[in-house]
Amino acid sequence: MRNFDINEDPHRRYNPLINEWVLVSPHRAKRPWQGQNEKVTSGSLPEYDPKCYLCPGNVRANGEVNPSYENAFVFENDFAALKQEEIAFEENKKDTFFKAKPERGISRVVCFSPKHNLTLPEMPVEGIENIIYTWQKEYTDLGSVDYINHVQIFENKGSVMGCSNPHPHGQIWAQSSLPTEVAKTQNNLKAYLDKNGSNLLQDYLKEELKLKERIVIENDHFVALVPFWAIWPYETMIISKRHLTKITDFTEDEVSGFATILKQLTIKYDNLFETSFPYSSGIHQAPTDGEEHLEWQFHMHFYPPLLRSATVKKFMVGYEMMGESQRDITPEKSAEFLKNQSELHYKTRL
Amino acid sequence: MRNFDINEDPHRRYNPLINEWVLVSPHRAKRPWQGQNEKVTSGSLPEYDPKCYLCPGNVRANGEVNPSYENAFVFENDFAALKQEEIAFEENKKDTFFKAKPERGISRVVCFSPKHNLTLPEMPVEGIENIIYTWQKEYTDLGSVDYINHVQIFENKGSVMGCSNPHPHGQIWAQSSLPTEVAKTQNNLKAYLDKNGSNLLQDYLKEELKLKERIVIENDHFVALVPFWAIWPYETMIISKRHLTKITDFTEDEVSGFATILKQLTIKYDNLFETSFPYSSGIHQAPTDGEEHLEWQFHMHFYPPLLRSATVKKFMVGYEMMGESQRDITPEKSAEFLKNQSELHYKTRL
Ligand SMILES: O=P(O)(O)O[C@H]1O[C@H](CO)[C@@H](O)[C@H](O)[C@H]1O
Ligand SMILES: O=P(O)(O)O[C@H]1O[C@H](CO)[C@@H](O)[C@H](O)[C@H]1O
Numbered sequence: 096m097r098n099f100d101i102n103e104d105p106h107r108r109y110n111p112l113i114n115e116w117v118l119v120s121p122h123r124a125k126r127p128w129q130g131q132n133e134k135v136t137s138g139s140l141p142e143y144d145p146k147c148y149l150c151p152g153n154v155r156a157n158g159e160v161n162p163s164y165e166n167a168f169v170f171e172n173d174f175a176a177l178k179q180e181e182i183a184f185e186e187n188k189k190d191t192f193f194k195a196k197p198e199r200g201i202s203r204v205v206c207f208s209p210k211h212n213l214t215l216p217e218m219p220v221e222g223i224e225n226i227i228y229t230w231q232k233e234y235t236d237l238g239s240v241d242y243i244n245h246v247q248i249f250e251n252k253g254s255v256m257g258c259s260n261p262h263p264h265g266q267i268w269a270q271s272s273l274p275t276e277v278a279k280t281q282n283n284l285k286a287y288l289d290k291n292g293s294n295l296l297q298d299y300l301k302e303e304l305k306l307k308e309r310i311v312i313e314n315d316h317f318v319a320l321v322p323f324w325a326i327w328p329y330e331t332m333i334i335s336k337r338h339l340t341k342i343t344d345f346t347e348d349e350v351s352g353f354a355t356i357l358k359q360l361t362i363k364y365d366n367l368f369e370t371s372f373p374y375s376s377g378i379h380q381a382p383t384d385g386e387e388h389l390e391w392q393f394h395m396h397f398y399p400p401l402l403r404s405a406t407v408k409k410f411m412v413g414y415e416m417m418g419e420s421q422r423d424i425t426p427e428k429s430a431e432f433l434k435n436q437s438e439l440h441y442k443t444r445l
Numbered sequence: 446m447r448n449f450d451i452n453e454d455p456h457r458r459y460n461p462l463i464n465e466w467v468l469v470s471p472h473r474a475k476r477p478w479q480g481q482n483e484k485v486t487s488g489s490l491p492e493y494d495p496k497c498y499l500c501p502g503n504v505r506a507n508g509e510v511n512p513s514y515e516n517a518f519v520f521e522n523d524f525a526a527l528k529q530e531e532i533a534f535e536e537n538k539k540d541t542f543f544k545a546k547p548e549r550g551i552s553r554v555v556c557f558s559p560k561h562n563l564t565l566p567e568m569p570v571e572g573i574e575n576i577i578y579t580w581q582k583e584y585t586d587l588g589s590v591d592y593i594n595h596v597q598i599f600e601n602k603g604s605v606m607g608c609s610n611p612h613p614h615g616q617i618w619a620q621s622s623l624p625t626e627v628a629k630t631q632n633n634l635k636a637y638l639d640k641n642g643s644n645l646l647q648d649y650l651k652e653e654l655k656l657k658e659r660i661v662i663e664n665d666h667f668v669a670l671v672p673f674w675a676i677w678p679y680e681t682m683i684i685s686k687r688h689l690t691k692i693t694d695f696t697e698d699e700v701s702g703f704a705t706i707l708k709q710l711t712i713k714y715d716n717l718f719e720t721s722f723p724y725s726s727g728i729h730q731a732p733t734d735g736e737e738h739l740e741w742q743f744h745m746h747f748y749p750p751l752l753r754s755a756t757v758k759k760f761m762v763g764y765e766m767m768g769e770s771q772r773d774i775t776p777e778k779s780a781e782f783l784k785n786q787s788e789l790h791y792k793t794r795l
Binding site for chain 2: 096126173192258268274376377379413
C-alpha cells in the first residue's frame with residue numbers, strides 16, 4: 096500500500112477556526128474546463144465617471160450629492176440590509192421551527208479614493224493608510240452605538256463578486272448580533288484559549304513561520320499566508336504578528352505595515368492572471384460588546400473566486416453546498432504561485 | 446415603538462437543521478440592480494449532439510465509448526475528486542493546526558436520459574421514475590462498498606452553477622467520511638430525537654402543513670416547501686410525508702409521487718422567469734455506515750441562484766462569507782410566487 100502523499104492524494108483538512116473540514120483533490124487541477132467563462136472587464140476606466148454614484152460631486156440614487164472628497168469617504172448605504180429603528184418584539188421561547196428575531200444595524204459604504212479607477216494595488220501606501228484610519232474611526236464610532244455589538248468591514252471586488260460599481264469601495268455592516276461565521280470563530284478561539292491559555296492564531300502563526308510552506312509575504316508586523324485549511328484556490332489571510340484583538344490597537348508602524356502588505360498582496364493577486372483580481376475580503380476581530388475578548392486576534396480574509404485564469408473560476412456548488420467545500424490545488428502550491436509573483440504591478444511593467 | 450412585522454422588518458431566522466442563522470431583509474428587494482447579468486442560454490438544443498461527451502454512442506475524454514443507452518446511464522467520473530485507492534496513513538493526534546487525513550471515494554455521473562435536450566421538467570414522469578430507481582440502485586451498490594459511509598446524490602444545473610455540459614445529468618460522490626454539512630445536519634437531527642423522542646423534519650412538516658404559508662406543492666407522499674430558514678431566494682426542500690430514512694425505503698407509489706413532485710417543482714421553477722432554471726439540488730438521507738439512523742428523514746434541497754429574473758442572481762459574497770447568509774425576499778413571498786406558477790411548462794404554452 097502506498098503511503099499518504101499530501102501533495103498528490105485526495106484528503107480532508109481541518110479548519111480549527113470554524114471546526115469544519117475541506118476536501119482537497121490535488122490531482123484534479125488537471126481536468127479540462129468546458130464550462131462557463133467569466134467576462135473580463137478590460138480597457139481602462141476614466142479617473143472620473145459622471146455616471147458613477149460614488150465619484151465626488153455626483154448625485155446618488157437617493158438624491159444626495161457626494162462632497163468633492165479627497166481621501167476615503169464614508170456614507171450610509173442607500174439600500175441597507177439593516178435598519179436602525181428599534182422594533183418591539185416578544186420572543187416565543189417554545190418555538191423550535193419558527194424562531195425569528197428583529198435585527199438592528201447600520202450599513203455604510205467606504206469609498207477608498209476619489210479616483211474612479213484606483214484599486215488598492217495601484218494606490219500609494221499613504222492612500223491605503225488613510226483607508227485603515229477610516230476603518231479605525233468607523234469601528235470606534237459604530238462600535239460605541241449602544242445596540243451595536245459587531246462591526247463587519249468587508250470589500251466585494253469585481254462584478255463576479257456581486258460588486259455593482261467598479262469605483263473602489265468597501266462596506267461596513269454593523270449590527271446587534273454576532274453573525275453566524277463570527278460566532279463560530281469566536282467559540283473556537285475561546286475554547287482554545289480556555290484549554291491552552293494561549294491564542295489560537297498566535298500559536299498557528301508561529302508554526303507557519305517555522306514551516307515557511309504557505310507564507311506569501313512577511314513584514315515586521317504582518318504576515319500574509321494561504322491557510323492550511325483554505326477553501327478558495329487562492330484564499331489568503333493576513334495576521335498581525337503582535338497579539339491585537341482589534342484594528343484600533345494598531346501603532347502607527349502597524350498601520351503602515353498593514354497598508355504595505357495590503358498593497359503587496361493585491362499586486363501579487365493582480366499579477367497572477369494579469370487581471371484586476373476579484374475577491375471578497377473582510378476583517379475578523381473582537382466584537383464591540385464591551386468585553387475584552389482576549390481570544391480574538393486581528394486577521395483579514397481574502398476569498399478570491401478565480402481558479403485557473405482571469406476567466407475560469409471555482410464553482411462552490413452541488414457537492415460543496417450539500418457536502419463540504421472542495422478544492423483542486425493544494426494550499427502549498429497556491430502559496431508558491433502567489434509568492435513568486437513580482438512586487439511590481441503588471442500594468443507598470445507593460 | 447412599532448411592533449415587529451416579519452414581512453417588513455429586517456430580522457434573523459434560525460435553521461435548526463444546521464444550527465445557523467440567516468439575515469432576512471424584506472425591504473431590500475426594492476433596490477435597483479446595476480451589477481453583473483448572467484448569460485441566458487437561449488435557442489433550443491438538438492436531441493443529439495455529436496460533440497457532447499454524455500450523448501449515447503459518443504467518445505468520452507478518456508477514450509471510452511458510451512453505449513447507446515435508452516434510460517438513465519451511469520459511469521465513473523473521468524475526473525473524479527475522490528479516488529478508490531487505499532492509502533497507508535498514521536494520524537498525528539497531537540496536531541491542532543495541520544490535521545489532514547486521506548479520503549477514499551467513488552464519483553459517478555448519472556445521465557438522466559439519452560436526449561441531449563431533455564431536462565427534468567420536460568421529461569415524462571416514467572423517465573423521472575427511472576432516474577429514482579437508478580439513484581436507489583447506486584445508493585445500495587455504493588453504500589455496500591466496505592469503506593463507503595456516505596453517498597451524496599446531487600445535480601448542478603445550468604452554466605451559472607458550474608455545470609459544463611447541458612446534457613441533463615447529475616452526480617454521485619460516495620466516500621468514507623460524513624461531509625461537513627451532512628455531519629452538522631445529523632448532529633442536530635440526533636439531538637432533537639434524543640430530546641423529543643420524535644423526528645425533527647416530521648414534526649416540522651406537520652407544523653408547515655397546518656400553517657400552509659410556505660407550501661409550494663403537496664401530494665399523497667411528498668411536500669415541496671420553502672423552508673422558514675431558506676437562504677437562497679427560491680430555495681425549496683422536498684420532504685417525504687412518511688418517516689423514511691433513505692431512498693431505498695420508497696414504495697412504488699412513493700417513487701411515482703416523488704417523480705411527480707420533481708416534475709411539478711421544476712416546471713414551476715422554469716415558469717417563474719421563463720428560462721431553464723439553474724440550481725444545485727441534492728438528497729440528504731441516512732449514511733451507509735450500517736447503523737439504523739432513525740434521526741434521518743429523507744429530503745432533497747434545491748438551491749437556485751436566481752433572484753429577480755433569468756439574468757439577475759443573488760451573490761453570496763462579502764457579508765455572507767464573513768458574516769452570515771442574507772436574503773432580500775421573505776420565504777413566504779417566494780413560496781407564494783412559486784405556488785402560483787402554472788403546472789404547464791411555459792414552452793408548451795407558447
Ligand atoms: O464535476 P463537474 O461537474 O465538472 O464540476 C462541478 O461540480 C463539482 C461538484 O459540485 C464542483 O466541485 C465543481 O467546481 C463544478 O464545476
Ligand atoms: O450592497 P451591494 O454591494 O449592492 O451588494 C453586494 O454585497 C452584499 C453584501 O455582501 C450582498 O448581499 C449582495 O448580494 C451583493 O450583490
